Amino acid sequence: MSKIIDQLKETVSSILPEKCEVTKIEMEGPEVAIYTKNPKSFFENENFVAKTAFELKKRVNIRTDKSLLLDQKEAEAKARQIVPEDADIKEIYFDPAFSEMTIESIKPGLVIGKGGETSKKIILETGWTPNIIRAPTQTSDILKGIRHQLHKYSDERKKILKEAAEKIYADIDQSPKDWCRVVALGGFKQVGRSCIFLETPHTKVLMDCGINVAAHSESFPYLNVLHLPLSELDAVVVTHAHLDHSGFIPFLFKSGFRGPIYCTPPTRDLMTLLQFDYIDVLAKEGKDAPYNEKDVKESLKYCIPREYREVTDIAPDMRLTLHNAAHILGSASVHMHIGEGAHNLVYTGDMKYGFTRLFNNVDMRYPRLETLIIESTYGGKDAFQPNRQEAEDSLLRVVKETVERDGNILIPVFAVGRGQEIMLVLENFYRNGLLDAKCYVDGMTNEASGIHTAYPEYLRKGVQRRILQNDSPFTAEIFESIKNGKNRDEILQEKGVVIIASSGMLTGGASVRYFYKMAENQNDSLIFVGYQGEGTLGRKIQGGLKSLPMTDEKGKTKALNINMRVETVDGFSGHSDRDQLMAYMRNLKPKPKRVLVNHGERTRAADFARSISARYKISATPMDNLEAARLK
Numbered sequence: 001m002s003k004i005i006d007q008l009k010e011t012v013s014s015i016l017p018e019k020c021e022v023t024k025i026e027m028e029g030p031e032v033a034i035y036t037k038n039p040k041s042f043f044e045n046e047n048f049v050a051k052t053a054f055e056l057k058k059r060v061n062i063r064t065d066k067s068l069l070l071d072q073k074e075a076e077a078k079a080r081q082i083v084p085e086d087a088d089i090k091e092i093y094f095d096p097a098f099s100e101m102t103i104e105s106i107k108p109g110l111v112i113g114k115g116g117e118t119s120k121k122i123i124l125e126t127g128w129t130p131n132i133i134r135a136p137t138q139t140s141d142i143l144k145g146i147r148h149q150l151h152k153y154s155d156e157r158k159k160i161l162k163e164a165a166e167k168i169y170a171d172i173d174q175s176p177k178d179w180c181r182v183v184a185l186g187g188f189k190q191v192g193r194s195c196i197f198l199e200t201p202h203t204k205v206l207m208d209c210g211i212n213v214a215a216h217s218e219s220f221p222y223l224n225v226l227h228l229p230l231s232e233l234d235a236v237v238v239t240h241a242h243l244d245h246s247g248f249i250p251f252l253f254k255s256g257f258r259g260p261i262y263c264t265p266p267t268r269d270l271m272t273l274l275q276f277d278y279i280d281v282l283a284k285e286g287k288d289a290p291y292n293e294k295d296v297k298e299s300l301k302y303c304i305p306r307e308y309r310e311v312t313d314i315a316p317d318m319r320l321t322l323h324n325a326a327h328i329l330g331s332a333s334v335h336m337h338i339g340e341g342a343h344n345l346v347y348t349g350d351m352k353y354g355f356t357r358l359f360n361n362v363d364m365r366y367p368r369l370e371t372l373i374i375e376s377t378y379g380g381k382d383a384f385q386p387n388r389q390e391a392e393d394s395l396l397r398v399v400k401e402t403v404e405r406d407g408n409i410l411i412p413v414f415a416v417g418r419g420q421e422i423m424l425v426l427e428n429f430y431r432n433g434l435l436d437a438k439c440y441v442d443g444m445t446n447e448a449s450g451i452h453t454a455y456p457e458y459l460r461k462g463v464q465r466r467i468l469q470n471d472s473p474f475t476a477e478i479f480e481s482i483k484n485g486k487n488r489d490e491i492l493q494e495k496g497v498v499i500i501a502s503s504g505m506l507t508g509g510a511s512v513r514y515f516y517k518m519a520e521n522q523n524d525s526l527i528f529v530g531y532q533g534e535g536t537l538g539r540k541i542q543g544g545l546k547s548l549p550m551t552d553e554k555g556k557t558k559a560l561n562i563n564m565r566v567e568t569v570d571g572f573s574g575h576s577d578r579d580q581l582m583a584y585m586r587n588l589k590p591k592p593k594r595v596l597v598n599h600g601e602r603t604r605a606a607d608f609a610r611s612i613s614a615r616y617k618i619s620a621t622p623m624d625n626l627e628a629a630r631l632k
C-alpha cells in the first residue's frame with residue numbers, strides 16, 4: 001500500500017469524528033470512497049462530505065456500510081416514493097460494488113432536490129447512494145448499451161479503479177532534476193491520427209490516440225517507435241470523440257493496455273458510438289478494422305469520466321484538468337500540471353474560438369502555462385472563414401434555390417458536431433419561417449443527437465433550456481429521422497428535401513450512398529459544410545472532380561458523372577479559422593513560453609507557427625511526426 005494512500009486515509013480519519021462510524025476508506029481511481037455505518041452523521045450540523053472533499057482536493061463518495069443496505073426491491077420502492085413524480089424516473093438499478101443505486105430520470109434536478117435534500121433522504125432511508133443520471137429525451141440505443149455495459153461490469157470497474165489508484169498514488173522520489181518531454185506520434189503537419197506521448201521519469205501518458213480515416217496507408221499513430229509494451233503506459237487522456245483523436249484507443253486494449261482513460265462523460269459515450277461505427281463502416285466495405293467490438297467494450301470499462309475544471313491526479317507527478325474547447329459535445333483542452341508544478345502544459349485539442357449555436361465559449365484562462373500545443377486546421381494565412389451570418393445566409397440561399405427547381409440537397413456532416421450545428425441552423429430557419437423543406441436525418445447523426453440530449457449542461461444556455469423543457473431542437477417538426485438506412489430511394493423520389501447524412505468527408509457511410517444516387521441529377525445540390533481532409537472523396541469533388549468510376553449492382557464498372565451542383569459553405573466549422581486562432585493566442589492567459597503546433601496540413605501548421613513567433617514573440621514550432629521536444 002502506498003504511503004500517499006495511507007496519508008489520505010489518516011487525513012480522512014482526523015477530519016471525521018467518531019460518530020461518523022467509518023468502517024472502510026478506499027480509493028476508487030482518483031476518488032475517495034468512505035464507507036460508514038452512520039451516513040446521517042455526514043449531513044448533520046456540518047457537511048462532512050464537502051469538508052473532506054475540500055481538505056483532500058478530491059471527489060469524495062459516501063457509501064453506506066454493506067450491512068445496512070436495504071433489500072434492492074424495497075429500496076427501489078422507497079426511492080420511487082421519495083422522488084416526486086415529475087422527475088420522470090426511467091430506470092433504477094443497483095451496483096452493490098459501489099453501494100450505489102443509479103436513478104435515470106428526465107429531470108435529475110428533482111431527484112437531487114433543493115440543496116440535495118431528496119438524494120440525502122434516499123441515502124438515509126435505503127442506505128444506497130443515489131447515482132443520478134439524466135435520461136436522454138431522444139432515444140439513443142448506443143447510450144442505453146453503454147449504460148447497460150457499465151452496470152453489468154460494475155464489480156470489475158471497482159477493481160479497475162482500485163488498481164488505478166495504486167498507480168496514481170504510487171510512492172516515487174521526485175527530484176528537481178526530473179525531465180519531461182513530448183513525442184509527436186501522429187497528427188503533426190497533418191490532420192488525422194492525433195497522438196502525443198507525454199513522458200517523465202515516472203510516468204508515460206498518451207494524449208489522444210486517433211486514426212486517419214481519410215488515408216489509405218499510414219492511418220495509425222507511430223506507437224511502435226515507443227519501443228515499449230503498450231501495457232506499460234500509465235493512462236490515456238482523450239480530448240474529444242472524433243476518430244482522429246479517439247479511433248485507435250481500442251487497439252491499445254487489444255494490445256494489452258489496461259489503464260485508465262480520462263475524458264468527459266459525453267466524450268466517453270460519443271467515442272464509443274464512433275468506434276463501433278468505424279468497425280461497421282469497414283465491415284460493410286469488406287475491410288478489417290484494427291480491432292473488434294470486444295476491444296471497444298473493454299476500453300469502455302476503463303473510462304474515468306471527469307467534468308470540466310475538475311482537478312484530477314492521474315499519476316504521482318501529473319495532475320489533469322479538462323477545459324471546454326467548444327469544438328463538439330464534451331470536447332476538452334487538456335491542462336497538465338507536471339511534477340508538482342515544475343511544468344504546465346496545455347494541449348488545446350480541436351478548438352473553436354468564436355460563436356457556435358451549440359456551445360459556450362472556449363476556456364482561455366489557466367492557472368499556469370509554460371508550453372502550449374495548439375491545433376492549426378485553419379492556421380494558414382489564407383484560411384479565413386466567413387462569419388456565421390454570411391455562412392447561414394449562403395446555406396439558406398443554396399437550399400432555397402435547389403428546392404425551387406425541385407432538386408434535393410445533400411449535406412454530408414460529421415455525425416458528431418457539424419450534424420447537430422447544421423440541424424440547429426436549419427431548425428432556426430424553419431422556426432423563423434425562412435425555410436419550409438423537409439429534412440431527413442440519416443443514421444448515426446440521430447444517435448449522436450440523442451446523446452446530446454443526455455448532457456444539456458454541456459450546451460449553450462438556449463439549447464439547454466429547450467432540451468430541459470422537452471422541446472429539443474433535434475426532434476423539431478422539420479426533422480424526420482431515418483434508421484438503418486431504410487427508404488433512401490423513397491426519399492429521393494420526393495422533391496425539395498434536405499438530407500443530412502454522415503460521413504462528413506464522403507469517406508463511407510450514408511452520405512456516400514446518397515451521393516452515388518444523386519450525383520448525376522443536375523437539379524440536386526451537394527453542400528459541404530465542414531473540413532474535407534486531404535485524399536478524401538469530398539476534397540476531390542470540392543476540387544472539381546467531374547466523374548469517377550463506380551461499380552453498379554451487377555458488378556460492372558461505369559463512370560459516374562457528377563452533374564449535381566457542388567457548393568462549399570464555409571463558416572460552420574468547429575475549428576477556429578486563422579483570425580480566431582490568432583485571437584485565441586492574444587487572449588490566452590497566461591501567455592505560454594513556447595508553442596508547438598499540430599493538427600494542420602504542412603504549410604498551414606508552418607505558416608501559423610511563423611505568425612505566432614512574429615506577432616507574439618513566442619518560440620513556436622510546427623513539430624513533425626516522430627519528433628520529440630523536451631519541455632523540462
Ligand SMILES: [Zn+2]
Pocket residue numbers: 240242327350
Ligand atoms: Zn475534432
Ligand SMILES: [Zn+2]
Pocket residue numbers: 192194242244245350599
Ligand atoms: Zn481533429
